[in-house]
Each structure stands twice: as C-alpha cells, then as structure tokens.
Amino acid sequence: MYGRLPIVKMLLVTIALTVVISAVMVPINWNGQGASTAAPKIDHLLNVMIVLSSFVFSLVMVMLFYALWKFKAKPGDESDGEPIHGNTRLEIAWTLIPTVIVLFAGGYSWKVLDDIEDPVKDHLTGSVFSQQYAWSFAYPGKDYVWSEGELHVPVNRQIQFKMHAMDVIHSFWVPEWRIKKDNVPGITTTAIVTPDKVGTYQLVCTELCGFGHATMRAKVVVESPSKFKEWVDGLEQKLPEPYMDVLKEESVTNPPALGAGGA
Amino acid sequence: MAAAIKNPGWWRGLFGAVAFGAFGFGLVIALRAISDLPLYQTEQTGYPHVIVPAITAPLGFLWGFGCFDYWLRWAAGLPTIPDDHSQHGAKSWKDYFKFNTDHKVIGVQYVVTTFIFFFLGGLMAMLIRAELAQPGTQIVEAATYNSLFSTHAVLMIFVFVIPVFAGLANYVLPLMIGAPDMAFPRLNALSFWMLPLAGILFIGSFLAPGGAFDAGWTGYAPLSTGAPLGQSFFNLGVQFAGASSIATALNFLVTIITMRAPGMTFWRMPLLVWANLSTSLLVVAATPFIAGVQFMVLFDRALHTNFFDFGAGGDVISYQHIFWFYSHPAVYIMMLPGFGIVSEVISTHARKPIFGYRLMALALIGIVVLSYSVWAHHMFVAGMFSWLRVPMMITTLLIAVPTGIKIFSWLGTLYFGKIHTYSTAMLFALAFIVTFTIGGISGVMLGMVPIDIHVSDTYFIVAHIHFVLFGGSVFTIFAGVYHWFPKMTGRMYDEKLGRVHFWGTLVGTWGTFIPMHWVGMDGMPRRVADYAEQFGNWNLMISAFAFLLGAVQLVFVYNMVVSWRFGPKAGANPWRANSIEWQVSSPPPIFNSTEIPRVVGGPYEFGIPGAKHAIMAGEGTEGAEVPAGEKSVVGTSP
Numbered sequence: 001m002y003g004r005l006p007i008v009k010m011l012l013v014t015i016a017l018t019v020v021i022s023a024v025m026v027p028i029n030w031n032g033q034g035a036s037t038a039a040p041k042i043d044h045l046l047n048v049m050i051v052l053s054s055f056v057f058s059l060v061m062v063m064l065f066y067a068l069w070k071f072k073a074k075p076g077d078e079s080d081g082e083p084i085h086g087n088t089r090l091e092i093a094w095t096l097i098p099t100v101i102v103l104f105a106g107g108y109s110w111k112v113l114d115d116i117e118d119p120v121k122d123h124l125t126g127s128v129f130s131q132q133y134a135w136s137f138a139y140p141g142k143d144y145v146w147s148e149g150e151l152h153v154p155v156n157r158q159i160q161f162k163m164h165a166m167d168v169i170h171s172f173w174v175p176e177w178r179i180k181k182d183n184v185p186g187i188t189t190t191a192i193v194t195p196d197k198v199g200t201y202q203l204v205c206t207e208l209c210g211f212g213h214a215t216m217r218a219k220v221v222v223e224s225p226s227k228f229k230e231w232v233d234g235l236e237q238k239l240p241e242p243y244m245d246v247l248k249e250e251s252v253t254n255p256p257a258l259g260a261g262g263a
Numbered sequence: 264m265a266a267a268i269k270n271p272g273w274w275r276g277l278f279g280a281v282a283f284g285a286f287g288f289g290l291v292i293a294l295r296a297i298s299d300l301p302l303y304q305t306e307q308t309g310y311p312h313v314i315v316p317a318i319t320a321p322l323g324f325l326w327g328f329g330c331f332d333y334w335l336r337w338a339a340g341l342p343t344i345p346d347d348h349s350q351h352g353a354k355s356w357k358d359y360f361k362f363n364t365d366h367k368v369i370g371v372q373y374v375v376t377t378f379i380f381f382f383l384g385g386l387m388a389m390l391i392r393a394e395l396a397q398p399g400t401q402i403v404e405a406a407t408y409n410s411l412f413s414t415h416a417v418l419m420i421f422v423f424v425i426p427v428f429a430g431l432a433n434y435v436l437p438l439m440i441g442a443p444d445m446a447f448p449r450l451n452a453l454s455f456w457m458l459p460l461a462g463i464l465f466i467g468s469f470l471a472p473g474g475a476f477d478a479g480w481t482g483y484a485p486l487s488t489g490a491p492l493g494q495s496f497f498n499l500g501v502q503f504a505g506a507s508s509i510a511t512a513l514n515f516l517v518t519i520i521t522m523r524a525p526g527m528t529f530w531r532m533p534l535l536v537w538a539n540l541s542t543s544l545l546v547v548a549a550t551p552f553i554a555g556v557q558f559m560v561l562f563d564r565a566l567h568t569n570f571f572d573f574g575a576g577g578d579v580i581s582y583q584h585i586f587w588f589y590s591h592p593a594v595y596i597m598m599l600p601g602f603g604i605v606s607e608v609i610s611t612h613a614r615k616p617i618f619g620y621r622l623m624a625l626a627l628i629g630i631v632v633l634s635y636s637v638w639a640h641h642m643f644v645a646g647m648f649s650w651l652r653v654p655m656m657i658t659t660l661l662i663a664v665p666t667g668i669k670i671f672s673w674l675g676t677l678y679f680g681k682i683h684t685y686s687t688a689m690l691f692a693l694a695f696i697v698t699f700t701i702g703g704i705s706g707v708m709l710g711m712v713p714i715d716i717h718v719s720d721t722y723f724i725v726a727h728i729h730f731v732l733f734g735g736s737v738f739t740i741f742a743g744v745y746h747w748f749p750k751m752t753g754r755m756y757d758e759k760l761g762r763v764h765f766w767g768t769l770v771g772t773w774g775t776f777i778p779m780h781w782v783g784m785d786g787m788p789r790r791v792a793d794y795a796e797q798f799g800n801w802n803l804m805i806s807a808f809a810f811l812l813g814a815v816q817l818v819f820v821y822n823m824v825v826s827w828r829f830g831p832k833a834g835a836n837p838w839r840a841n842s843i844e845w846q847v848s849s850p851p852p853i854f855n856s857t858e859i860p861r862v863v864g865g866p867y868e869f870g871i872p873g874a875k876h877a878i879m880a881g882e883g884t885e886g887a888e889v890p891a892g893e894k895s896v897v898g899t900s901p
C-alpha cells in the first residue's frame with residue numbers, strides 16, 4: 001500500500017556491515033595481554049558480544065540512514081507522511097528477537113561465570129590485606145608469613161584469595177588476570193584465579209580510597225612452583241597482630257563464591 | 264528597609280537565612296555549653312556548629328523568600344492573601360528573580376538555573392581533562408582532583424540533568440494536557456527554590472576545611488563517613504535536591520492524573536506526558552532511599568551512629584545496596600523524560616504518527632518496573648552475596664528489551680515520513696538514537712558479570728556513563744531546548760549556529776568518550792589523577808576533544824542569549840506540530856488559553872486529512888458536530 005521497502009537489500013547491507021565491523025574489532029586484543037585461565041574465556045565472551053553488538057549497531061545505522069536518504073522531505077514540501085500507526089507483527093518481532101538475544105547473552109555469561117569461579121580441591125589459599133595506600137599479602141604454611149607490596153604466586157595452580165580491607169574499601173585488580181574484587185572492611189571477600197603465564201604484573205586498586213588511590217599499586221610475580229616455594233621460605237616477617245585478628249574473624253561473614261557451596 | 268524585611272523577597276530571605284542560621288549556631292553552642300562540652304567540635308566529621316546552620320539557614324531563606332507564607336498563614340488561622348495573578352508571567356527579566364507560582368516562569372527559572380550548573384560542572388570537566396592530558400601532575404594535587412570529579416558529577420546529576428527535565432516539563436507539560444497550570448503551584452515554586460540551595464551547598468563545600476567532598480558522586484561508606492567536612496555538605500545538598508525532586512514528581516503525578524483536558528484519555532496523551540508520568544513514579548518511590556542513606560552517613564559522621572561503622576557492627580555493603588536502589592532508577596529518571604522529548608521531536612519533524620504508540624508507552628512502564636530490580640549490577644565485584652549476581656544480570660539484560668523497542672519505534676516512525684532536518688532539535692534527536700545505541704550496547708556488556716568483573720571501575724565505565732548521560736540525556740536536553748525555545752521565548756534561534764553547536768557536540772562527544780572505552784579495557788582505572796605512561800597519547804587526544812566539546816557549548820550560550828533578545832519573532836507553531844502547546848501563542852498567554860481545549864484525537868495524527876488532536880477555544884463551539892475527519896481519527900487512532 002505504501003510502497004515496499006528493499007528489506008532483503010537492507011538485511012544484506014546490515015550483515016555486510018556487521019562482518020566488516022567484526023572483522024576489524026574482533027582481532028584487536030581489547031583487554032590487553034591475558035595471563036589467567038579466565039582471560040581467554042572472558043575475552044571470547046567479549047568477542048561474541050562484539051559480533052552481536054555490531055549486528056545491532058549496523059541494523060540501527062542501516063535503518064536510520066536508509067530512512068534519511070529515502071524519506072527526506074524535498075525542500076518546500078509541506079505535506080505529511082503516511083499515517084501509519086504501527087505494525088503489530090513488526091512490534092512483536094522487535095520485542096521477541098532482542099529478548100532471545102539478551103537471554104542468550106545472559107545464559108552464556110552465567111556459564112562463563114561458573115567456569116571461571118569453579119573452585120578446585122587442590123587450590124592454594126592466600127590472604128590479601130589492603131590499607132590506605134598499600135597492599136600486603138600473607139601466605140599460609142607453617143606460620144603466616146607476610147610480604148608487603150609484592151605478591152608471588154605459582155603458575156598453573158588455582159589460588160583463592162581471601163581479602164581484607166583495614167580501613168576503607170579497596171579493590172583488587174590484575175588486568176591480565178581479568179579478575180577484580182572489592183576488599184571490604186568488616187567482611188572477607190574471595191577471588192579465584194588460576195594464573196597461567198609466568199611474568200610480572202601490576203596489581204591496581206580500582207575503588208576510590210582517598211588521595212593515594214591512583215598510586216596504590218603492588219607488584220605481582222607469577223613464577224614456577226619451585227621458585228615460589230623458595231620465595232615463601234625466604235620470607236621472614238610474620239603476619240602482624242592486627243592483621244592476624246582480622247584473619248581469625250574470616251569465614252564468619254564471608255560470602256561464598258558461586259558454586260563453592262559456602263566455602 | 265523595614266518594609267523590605269516585612270514583605271517576602273530577597274531582603275527578607277537574606278534576613279531569614281542569617282537569623283535561622285544564627286539560631287542553629289546558637290542552639291549548638293548553647294547545648295554544648297550546658298553539656299560541658301568544648302564549644303566547637305572540629306573533628307573533620309564533626310563541626311555541628313556548621314552543619315546545623317547549613318540546615319537552618321536554607322530553610323530560613325525559603326521562609327523569608329515567601330515560599331511558606333500562604334501555608335503558614337493558613338495553618339495559623341490568619342486570613343490568607345489570595346494570589347492576585349498580577350505577578351503571573353514575566354514582564355521583565357527581574358520577574359524571574361521572584362517567588363512566582365506561574366508554571367511557565369518556573370519552567371524558565373529551572374532551565375536557566377540548571378544550565379548555569381551545567382556550565383560550572385563543565386568547567387570542572389575541563390579542569391579534569393587538563394589534569395589528565397598527560398601522566399603525572401599537571402594542575403591539581405590528587406586530593407583536589409578527587410573533589411573535582413566528585414563535584415563535577417554531583418552538579419551534573421543532581422542540579423543539572425534531573426532538574427532540567429523537570430524544568431522543561433514544567434513549562435510544556437501543563438500546556439500539552441490543556442491545563443492552566445500545575446496542580447500545586449506553590450509547591451512547584453518551593454521545589455524550584457530548593458534547587459539553587461542544593462547547588463550552593465555542593466559548591467560551597469569547596470570553602471569547607473579539607474576541601475569539597477571527594478568520595479565520588481557515589482559517596483561510598485566508609486570513605487565518606489570518615490571524610491572531611493565537605494562530605495556533610497554533600498549529604499545535605501542531596502536532601503534539598505531530593506526534596507525538590509520528590510515534590511515536583513508528586514506535582515506532575517497529580518497534574519497528569521487529574522488535570523487533563525476533557526477528551527484526553529491516557530491513550531491520547533503525548534509521549535512526553537507518558538515519559539514524565541513514568542519518571543515521576545520512579546522519583547517518588549526511589550528518591551527517599553538516597554535521602555535516607557545520606558542521612559545515615561551524616562548521622563554516622565556527626566552523631567556517631569554505627570550504620571556503616573564496621574568496627575561497631577555496621578554493614579559497609581548495605582550503603583551500596585540502598586544507594587543503588589535509588590541510583591539505578593535515577594539513571595532512568597535522567598533518561599525517560601529525554602525519551603519523551605525525542606518522541607515529540609521525531610514525530611513532528613518526520614510528519615508521521617509515532618510508530619507503535621501504545622507499545623512505546625508500555626515500554627516506559629516496563630522500564631519503570633524493571634528498573635527497581637537491577638540495582639546490584641553496580642555491585643558485581645563489591646563482595647555482596649554471589650548468587651545475587653545472576654538474577655540481577657538477567658533483569659539488567661532484559662531492560663534492554665523495552666529500550667530496544669523505543670529505538671526501533673523511533674526508526675519506524677521515520678519510514679514513509681517526510682523527514683525535515685532543518686531544525687537543530689531534529690539533528691540532536693537523530694544523533695541521540697545513534698549515540699544512545701552505543702551507550703546501550705556498552706550497558707549490556709556491563710550487565711554481563713564476567714565482562715563487568717574486568718571493566719568495572721575503569722575508564723570503560725566513564726565512557727559508558729558519558730555515552731548515556733552526554734550522548735543520551737544531554738542530547739535530548741538540547742533537542743528539547745531547541746524545540747521549545749520558540750514557544751518559551753516567542754523568538755527563533757539561529758539555525759546556522761545551532762548546526763555549528765550540533766556538529767561540534769557530536770564530534771566532541773565521540774572523540775572524547777569513544778577512546779575512553781579502549782584505555783579502560785586496557786587497564787586504566789577511573790578516578791585517578793595520574794596514570795601509566797602507556798595511556799598518555801590516548802589521554803592527550805581525549806583531552807583535546809574534550810576542550811572542543813567544552814568550547815562549542817559557548818556557541819550554544821551565545822545563540823540562546825542573543826536569540827532570546829534579538830531573534831526573529833516565532834509564530835505560534837513554527838514546526839507545524841499537533842500537540843496543544845503549539846496551538847496557543849508563543850509565548851502562551853497567562854493561564855495558557857482562555858478556555859480549556861477539547862481533545863478529540865491522538866497527538867500525532869499527521870497525514871490524516873482533517874484530523875485534529877484538540878479543538879481550541881474559539882474554534883467551533885462546545886458540543887458541535889465533530890468534523891468528518893475526526894471521526895476517522897477516533898477510528899484509526901492507535
């Protein structure tokens with residue numbers, strides 16, 4: 001009645017645009033180097049989202065620019081457009097299709113989340129302490145030995161960090177691990193990582209904690225298990241008293257990791 | 264002088280502020296004296312002799328200015344002074360500086376005041392970008408930097424975006440529904456006058472010992488509970504801004520529900536009215552939560568309660584739950600009115616009925632309902648109970664559905680229309696669709712827990728907020744201001760300058776905020792005055808675009824100020840729109856029209872021969888035969 005739209009052509013252009021945008025964006029390593037078993041999973045999820053998003057974006061662009069090109073009023077044209085009030089089938093389509101897409105995204109994310117937080121029996125436990133504006137770490141073993149400003153972990157072994165903030169909220173982030181978790185005063189929070197590349201990284205505080213927030217960093221060293229053992233054995237300082245007290249209160253209010261069943 | 268003090272106005276306002284302030288100060292000192300405490304308590308979280316006057320002085324000003332006169336007289340059993348409507352309307356610029364109950368005057372007061380705060384907040388953004396142009400320290404210390412981005416965000420959110428929408432709607436909404444004014448005009452005026460007080464408290468915190476509040480606009484405890492005095496100013500400013508918001512929302516609800524012109528059924532309301540109905544539902548139910556939580560912080564600070572004191576059994580994370588229970592709905596409070604504006608602008612300039620009008624209205628309601636169930640997506644890494652993340656992720660992703668419906672329906676509206684792009688308002692509305700789509704896409708990504716774990720609290724977030732707040736809300740605000748400028752001022756703005764402003768803003772927004780996504784994913788945290796060398800080049804480019812974005816806003820100011828004064832006269836209906844506000848003169852007469860219009864059809868009946876939305880007074884008499892065209896309107900209206 002109102003003339004037909006070149007739906008097929010528009011879809012083809014949308015798909016072509018999706019392919020081009022994805023081809024440019026997917027190969028780029030947006031999140032930087034990855035150094036944990038979680039990293040490729042999260043990066044892959046991101047790539048899937050980039051493709052889906054490129055499609056949505058391309059669709060919007062094609063719809064918009066086709067309309068602007070085709071239905072732009074000629075200069076001096078004072079008439080009105082066609083009095084179309086809607087189209088029930090189309091409206092159902094653009095309600096249902098996005099619902100399916102986002103539910104897929106949600107399901108997939110849930111699976112990735114379960115994956116990256118899956119606790120294994122044979123894991124190591126470490127304690128993280130944050131305080132304006134420094135990080136320190138305790139390693140279980142004979143007694144809690146302690147290091148300031150430098151965290152060492154063995155490669156290829158899951159490590160569960162129990163985290164404690166002594167004053168205000170801080171947040172533990174190693175970009176290469178893709179893992180972040182707030183350290184919250186009064187409770188113990190947990191982060192699970194399996195580092196899988198030997199190297200030196202940076203631990204960044206990502207929760208505003210005062211004027212020293214920007215420089216609240218620590219060195220993270222991922223090394224072979226033997227080197228790690230050597231390093232821990234070489235540590236002389238014991239965990240100081242106030243930190244020990246916090247450690248003892250752990251697990252009382254500790255929110256369990258997903259799937260960890262209250263661990 | 265004596266008379267000046269007796270009559271409501273600036274002098275009595277000043278007197279009230281000083282007198283009530285002195286009373287608050289005296290009360291604190293007296294109570295401390297009889298309790299044998301040191302008279303001045305100057306721990307940084309304390310200062311009761313400053314905090315109490317900071318509450319009483321603004322109230323004293325409001326009293327002196329005359330905001331409560333009518334009610335107080337009535338409550339005291341004195342004869343009330345009936346409003347002599349001679350003070351309605353603004354005959355000169357001076358009238359905007361008075362307590363005025365005319366919704367059109369209040370609308371203009373709101374818009375101008377909030378834009379002043381926009382420029383102050385923008386100035387802070389420029390300082391932020393100057394500091395970040397290079398790694399290392401450029402112009403401010405880290406502590407000052409924290410105050411800068413905190414006040415930047417707070418001014419933008421609480422005294423610009425949220426209230427500017429209330430201002431625009433204040434002006435046009437009663438006109439649109441054929442009402443002579445808002446339901447509660449005195450409450451309306453009070454709502455407005457609380458707003459500058461909030462702004463003054465926010466900015467005044469720079470004078471406090473220890474500097475302005477610096478815990479971010481989110482003010483997380485326990486950083487905020489232990490922060491210097493400036494934080495208390497934030498706690499209090501939010502009360503005034505919040506009370507203003509709530510009162511206005513109630514006013515809109517009652518106005519919309521009870522004061523629609525005869526014939527304006529819910530399904531004949533323009534979408535701007537629907538949008539403000541939805542927004543008001545969010546404001547009245549959500550805003551009390553932020554008011555409450557800021558009081559809890561203030562009490563922890565000043566009265567040593569232990570809501571968030573972890574050493575005394577307080578629960579730190581509960582702050583975030585309460586805060587976001589308001590602040591997530593708040594992002595829709597900052598977006599839904601803009602959706603309404605875009606619907607009006609696009610339909611008018613495409614000369615087409617809104618595509619899927621009913622679904623558009625239902626989508627708004629869907630967003631309102633869903634937005635109460637997603638708050639914890641701001642807390643995926645906060646250490647809350649882990650299982651809560653999954654349901655919150657699903658609801659968050661689902662909210663993309665009604666949002667998508669809106670995007671596609673605007674696009675659908677363009678099809679088979681006659682699209683006019685001569686108006687800057689239409690350019691902003693179209694650009695909004697694209698920019699907001701980007702913001703929506705990054706929002707969906709943030710809703711996915713594994714991705715959020717990586718990018719939370721990085722520059723990716725800063726990029727996302729600005730795509731939705733600048734590319735979203737602010738674009739719609741510009742669209743609205745350009746669209747209704749001729750109605751409000753009776754004059755046309757300059758379209759050439761409008762185009763310069765539009766293109767500069769578009770390029771500036773993308774150039775500034777797109778690269779922020781990249782540095783964020785690559786490892787740059789937010790809220791830092793200094794960053795790693797590797798991000799230096801990107802940040803320099805971001806700052807350059809930010810300065811362009813800032814500078815081009817001056818074109819807007821020039822255009823608005825000069826056109827308001829000297830612009831060519833605009834007719835009643837320069838855009839040939841259908842809704843009622845365009846059927847009255849520009850600017851509209853006092854009380855909007857001599858007679859209440861009669862609504863006979865939908866608001867967007869473009870292209871239907873003879874169709875009408877409303878019959879104005881004088882256009883045919885009451886009860887006259889509905890012209891042939893209108894019968895078909897009733898039949899075909901969605």
Ligand code: HEM
Pocket residue numbers: 385388389391392412413415416419420424478479480481725728729732733736737775789790791792809812813
């Ligand atoms: C010229 C335009 C603007 C520029 C260049 C700009 C720049 C910035 C920058 C660089 C930050 C990050 C500070 C940091 O994390 O260290 C920021 C934060 C923020 N901005 Fe803007 N901004 C602009 C306009 C706006 C507008 C219009 C709004 C809201 C309507 C807004 C709302 C915010 C919010 C909510 C934050 C978060 C602050 C926080 O972390 O507490 N900005 N802005």
Ligand SMILES: [Cu+2]
Pocket residue numbers: 130132133169170171205206207208209213216
């Ligand atoms: Cu920190």
Ligand SMILES: [Cu+2]
Pocket residue numbers: 590591594637638640641
């Ligand atoms: Cu949210």
